[in-house]
Each structure stands twice: as C-alpha cells, then as structure tokens.
Amino acid sequence: MADEFVLRRRVQFAETDLAGVLHFANYFRFMEEAEHAFWRAIGEGVISEHGGCRISWPRVSTRCEYFAPVHFEDELDLVLRVVDVGDRSVTYEIEFRREGRRVASGQIKAVCCSMSDGAFGTVPMPKPLREKLEASVAAHGGALKR
Amino acid sequence: MADEFVLRRRVQFAETDLAGVLHFANYFRFMEEAEHAFWRAIGEGVISEHGGCRISWPRVSTRCEYFAPVHFEDELDLVLRVVDVGDRSVTYEIEFRREGRRVASGQIKAVCCSMSDGAFGTVPMPKPLREKLEASVAAHGGALKR
Amino acid sequence: MADEFVLRRRVQFAETDLAGVLHFANYFRFMEEAEHAFWRAIGEGVISEHGGCRISWPRVSTRCEYFAPVHFEDELDLVLRVVDVGDRSVTYEIEFRREGRRVASGQIKAVCCSMSDGAFGTVPMPKPLREKLEASVAAHGGALKR
Amino acid sequence: MADEFVLRRRVQFAETDLAGVLHFANYFRFMEEAEHAFWRAIGEGVISEHGGCRISWPRVSTRCEYFAPVHFEDELDLVLRVVDVGDRSVTYEIEFRREGRRVASGQIKAVCCSMSDGAFGTVPMPKPLREKLEASVAAHGGALKR
DSSP: OOSOEEEEEEOOGGGBOTTSSBOTTHHHHHHHHHHHHHHHHTTOOSSEEETTEEEEOOEEEEEEEEOSOOOTTOEEEEEEEEEEEOSSEEEEEEEEEETTEEEEEEEEEEEOEEEETTEEEEOOOOHHHHHHHHHHHHHTTOOOOO | OOSOEEEEEEOOGGGBOTTSSBOTTHHHHHHHHHHHHHHHHTTOOSSEEETTEEEEOOEEEEEEEEOSOOOTTOEEEEEEEEEEEOSSEEEEEEEEEETTEEEEEEEEEEEOEEEETTEEEEOOOOHHHHHHHHHHHHHTTOOOOO | OOSOEEEEEEOOGGGBOTTSSBOTTHHHHHHHHHHHHHHHHTTOOSSEEETTEEEEOOEEEEEEEEOSOOOTTOEEEEEEEEEEEOSSEEEEEEEEEETTEEEEEEEEEEEOEEEETTEEEEOOOOHHHHHHHHHHHHHTTOOOOO | OOSOEEEEEEOOGGGBOTTSSBOTTHHHHHHHHHHHHHHHHTTOOSSEEETTEEEEOOEEEEEEEEOSOOOTTOEEEEEEEEEEEOSSEEEEEEEEEETTEEEEEEEEEEEOEEEETTEEEEOOOOHHHHHHHHHHHHHTTOOOOO
C-alpha cells in the first residue's frame, strides 16, 4: 500500500449552498467516501462479516478545518492516511487538495463494532482487517499504537 | 438571553443510513440548524446586511463527538451555547440530548465575512451583532475573549 | 381525521444550493417528512410490525412540479392528502404552500412491503393500516380504489 | 454526440437509509449529476454567461419510477437522453441501469432562466446552447418540438 490513498471527487451542485460554496457538513461525506474507497482498495469492505459478526465502524469523533472556499465543479483530491490503529479503533486524516493546494483537512476516528439493527457493541478488530490497516500505517511511517 | 438556547429536532428517515442510525455528517446540519434558530431568537439573521456588506459566517473549524447512536424519529434537544466571541469570530458548542441524556457534542467556529458570489473576506464583526453575541456569552458566564 | 394533514417546515441553509433556492431534490425529503408526520398523527409508524413482518413502504413512483422558487428560512405548509388506497399501495399528494400560495405540488406512490435487510417483498396491507388510510381518504371525499 | 450519454456512479453510504437502500430522493441528485456531466461533455456548463445574463436551469417538473432496490456500493449507469428541446425548456430522461438491467427511470424538465440572487426569469435559450441540445436530440432520433 502506498503511503497515502487518493480519491478524486468533483463537487456537485446539490452539495453547494446559497453562499455559493460546498456546504461545510458535506466535507464529512467526502471524507467518508475516501475512507470507503480506501477499504475497497485494500480488498475489504467497510461493512464486512467476520466470525459470524457484521462488522461496521461507527464514528466516535470527527473534525474538519477549512482553509479556502470550494466551489461547484471543483475537482478535489481527497488524500487519506491511516494515522492510528488501536485494538478497537482506527483514525484517518483526510486532506482536501485543489490543484495541489490544501483547502481543508479533517479527521475521523471510528471504532470496530458488531452491528445489529441499529445497535452497536465494540469488538476487537478482526485480525485480517487489523493487519491490512497496520500495513497501511507502516507504509507511511506513522507511529503505531498497540 | 437565557444561558443556553435549545432547539428540539426530530431525526428524519432520509437522515439515517443503512446502519439504522443518524448519519454522522448530519449532526453538523443539526448544529447549523440550532445556530440559525439562535440567530432568529436574538432578532438577527445568519445572513445580514451591515454597512453595505452582506455578512455571512463561513466555518473555519468544526468537530463532533458521538456518545450513543441516534435513531429515526428520536427527538433531540440541541443545546447551543456561545462559548467565545472574538473580533471576527464566534464559537458555538452544541450538545445533543435525548430525554435529558447527552448523546453527542459538537463545536463550530465561524468567522465574520463579507460575502460576494462565493468569495469571502473576513471583516470586523458589526457592533450590533457583536453586542448581541457578547450578551449571550455573558448570560452564561462564558469567558469573553477580546 | 381532517380532510388534509398539514406540516409546517422551515427551509434550512444546507437545503439551498448556489442558485440561492431550495434544491429541487429536497422537495422529496419534505414530502416524506409530511408523510411520516401523517403516520404519527394517525397513531402509527411508517415502519411497523404486523403479523411478524416488518412493514415498510418503498416508493414505486414520485413526481414534483415547481411553480415558484423557495428560499432559505421560508416557512412552508406541506399539505398532505391520501388520494388512493389499493390492496398493496397508497398514493399521497403533497402541496407546498407559502403564505397560503401554492409554490409546488408533488406525489408519492408507495407499496406495502415486508422488509428484511435491504430486500423487499410486497404484501397485502395489514387491515389496521388499511382502515386508517381509508378513513383518511373518506374524510376528504377521495375516490377509493379497491 | 452519441445517442445517449452515460455516467457511471457508485452509491455512497450516506445516500442509503435505514431500509438499507438508496434513499428515493437521492435518485434526483443522481439525475442532476448526469445532467451536469452531460453539459460538460458538450463543452458547456449548466451555469453559463450569455449576453450579459447568468443562465441557469431551474426545474419545472421532475419524476422517477423505481423498479428494484439499489444498495450501498452498487455501480449504476445513468443513461441520459435529451428528449425534448423547446424555445425555453429542455427535457431529459435518465435511466438507471445496474449490470445492464434497468432499476429506475426518471425525467427532468428544466427552463432556461436568467438568474440573479435567487430570483429567476425565463429567457429564450441562447442559440449556442440550443444548437448543442438539438444536435444531441437529433443524434438519437428524438422528435424535436419547436
């Protein structure tokens, strides 16, 4: 796995608001799209079956900083890095770049859960998933928290 | 102004996702709805005209922590407090409560800008707006940063 | 049940687009919110359990006509009428009014389904639901299709 | 221009709902994304400047029929055809296909407007835009309404 994963994503009309820019809440949807594309890129799905459990990744914290407005039809590069892998959690940083220049930067921390009908219980991360996430961290020299 | 502003808001079907819960990005829309209801409650609009400028409040940073899943048709109390007022910025904290219990908590920092066609330039906050925001901070004993 | 059901709904910032108006796709979310509020008003839920089945109402067709632009913070009255009840389907018409004047009008046709994990099978409408929907139609003199 | 324009689009997590499927209102966003990609493909933008006017295309009517549920990560082909060009309007049909099979079908009728601050006035379609739209209709043998 390369040291970062990049998804190119164009800003759509419905994602803008009356101020003429990408609405600030939609940055979180963009981050999630990068995350899910990353899961596909490592041969997994963000929703998966392991040991009879349906694994999903509810969020425990998210944040975003905004450096410059983004407009309709702008093409953004969403640059995702796995910055931390714990026993039951993973943290991503996603940088938003337009023509190589950073316009926003965000973070998602998610926990590994067994999901059933809108209820969640945290579980230790299945080994195959953990290994792939750790490999991704190692690739870009991130500090690995055990 | 009371020490906090509360907006009751029901979770809608389209705001849930396949995990059966309120999608994490939609919490930011809820926060913004509380913010705009707060502006109306103090007799102003989040978009306003002052000194020939069209004032709006783009975000510079946002964050949210999630403590418990939230479901379709849950009624949430969004409890907004103004926690900081600067020369050109304001910071809100919004707590999400369901039946009195905190289920999430977030923050929005916005800057005062003159808006024109999707471009923004920061400007000192118009005095009438600043006074109302400060009064709101003072009401709940928040530290006022000049 | 009165001959029509009305939900008042304010247009939120995130629902506008760069043209400065309520984005056309969001009218369908508004219609659905009126539908679900209607279900609550008749003492039911749009998702319900009947005879061991989880009943839901996927859409088979929807449409909307737009007569005038709608803006941020406009308060709309969503006026819902049940216009047809079949063995396995229901059709709603929703009129959008601003200060008494019609600004849009839409329709949703939904089918009664037993839902399981993203798969659906149509089922005859449970009698208690059918009776309540028919009563609503009868109330406003709609033609009842059997 | 080929007789139809195709945009491939993957269903994202935030676009699903608790029933586990693509939320019905989001089909209209998909249709619009196909429309805007079509405008780019013919070398124009859906927002453009002509004769000192800012041209945009508010919708007068939209509709969708749903034939089969669509799920997270499904890849859809959105097949757009221009089916009618009037003096001031254009009508698109968009078919949703998954692995070659039709799962939904929709229509958007939009009018050519001069846009200013959330207000719109219909105007005759600028000739360069009309010629490109007509060429697209002609290409697939659609009947051209003058």
